[in-house]
Amino acid sequence: MRKVLIVAYYFPPHATVGSLRPLGFCRYLHKFGWLPHVVSTDMKSVYPPCPSEDSLCQSLPENVIVDRIPYFDPNQSLLKYRERIRRLLGVVTPRPGDQEEKKHSGGSLPVSPCVPPQSSWMKIKKFILDWAFDFPDQQHYWFHSVKRKIARIPSKDYPDLVFATGGPWTGLLVGRALARRFRVPFVADFRDPWMSVPSNRRSSQLLTRRLEKLEAAVCASAAAVVLNTEEMRQNFIDRYPDVAHKFVAITNGFNFGSETYQDAAQSESYTGLGGTYELCHFGNVYGGRNATSLFQAVMELHRESRLHPHQFRLRFIGSLEIEDIASQELIKYLEQEGFLRCEPPLPHRLCLQEMAAAHTLLILQPHSAVRIPAKTYEYIASGRPIILIGEEGAASHLIERHRLGRWCQDGVPAIKTLIAEIVAGETKINPPAREDTRRFEYSVLTNQLSDVFDKVMLGEAVSGVSSPKT
DSSP, X not given: OXXXXXXXXXXXXXXXXXXXXXXXXXXXXXXXXXXXXXXXXOTTTOSSOOOBOGGGGGXXXXXXXXXXXXXXXXXXXXXXXXXXXHHHHTOOOOOTTHHXXXXXTTTOSOOOSOOOOOOHHHHHHHHHHHHHHHSSOTTTTHHHHHHHHHTTSOGGGOOSEEEEEESSTHHHHHHHHHHHHHTOOEXXXXXXXSTTSGGGOOSSHHHHHHHHHHHHHHHHHOSEEEESSHHHHXXXXXXXXXXXXXXXXXXXXXXXXXXXXXXXXXXXXXXXXXXXXXXXXXXXXXXXXXXHHHHHHHHHHHHTTSOXXXXXXXXXXXXXEOOSHHHHHHHHHHHHHTSEEEEOOOOHHHHHHHHHTOSEEEEEESOOSSOOOTHHHHXXXXXXXXXXXXXXXXXXXXXXXXXXXXXXXXXHHHHHHHHHHHHTTSSOBOOOOHHHXXXXXXXXHHHHHHHHHHHHHHTOOOOBSOOOOO
């Protein structure tokens, strides 16, 4: 059996979205001839701090080795004062992605029409802070701790291949360095876009160019580059045509067994006939990922006497962090009229059970060129149909390509039309077929990944979607 060293900064018991993909692969790689040895960090060192869920580790085979390597970050003691330092220096730190979300939010969040240009001194201060705390990311001190420890392993334990997943992007740099140390092939896995999205760019062109060079260097040194959407693969091909043969798309998936969910009526179609049609959203709603257009559409249909609470209801489980007053007023109106139920977050396992019992599941994705929300795969695992409201992109293509539900453009007229058709029984949002959801099980996806590993070891190109072993 061949050995693969997997570099995954986030790995159970880290209860984060980033840990689920490497966990899913590690559960099944041994079935396809690859024995994983995982390099991660421990709960005390992980940044930002995250909850721990020991039950996630129970699904790992006993022969999977996990090295949880701690590291000392001299900035950690300063990080909790970071915002205070920035305020003292006069530097405002927005939440990551806020500006991008506002740009795509249809004006529902107030954006200043005139932003004064930054002074040279302000640019210098931002450059120093970005360089000191965030280059290439906040986890960069982990690099040397891993390199020192793993480089000392005996030659009999050397891997046949190194697979690194990011972000954080330091993980990809760690994987590249270890592959060079062991003189074995390196496979890079992008769970998210890196330099192709504006929110990952830095305050100075110098730092941004350096990050772009790092991403290019990772792609150049890797024997294969795995992207988690077909749209991201096409984006990388456009940006790095000289190494287009290295890029392969393997989606995210789900790890959950059928016992995690309540029995869901896979063949049943909820059309609004004979009961209230309930559209359920799980998770927090904030920034540009808001439901203002949906709320507005429901209100207008009601005022036009085309929609009544016994026909249609919205259920939001999680926090509704809506900032603008107009949207808050819409929420109050819909709650009073019986169209909206807002509930607090649920424990994860109970949340999964509620998904499986839902009529239809809602995704809000205003800008989805290459990204797919992580909860999409939990929705798919539930077996319930999905309605996605947002722009055309990776998420909408996934829903349509695999017949998982329905995509609707984020706009009041389009949403009104869809709701009216649903309650009239003119549109049926059917649950996906079993063959359309099974392709997202990690046993299937790991088969694809092992095929990539095998091709790399044979020196073959991996471009496109892999052809897994049967």
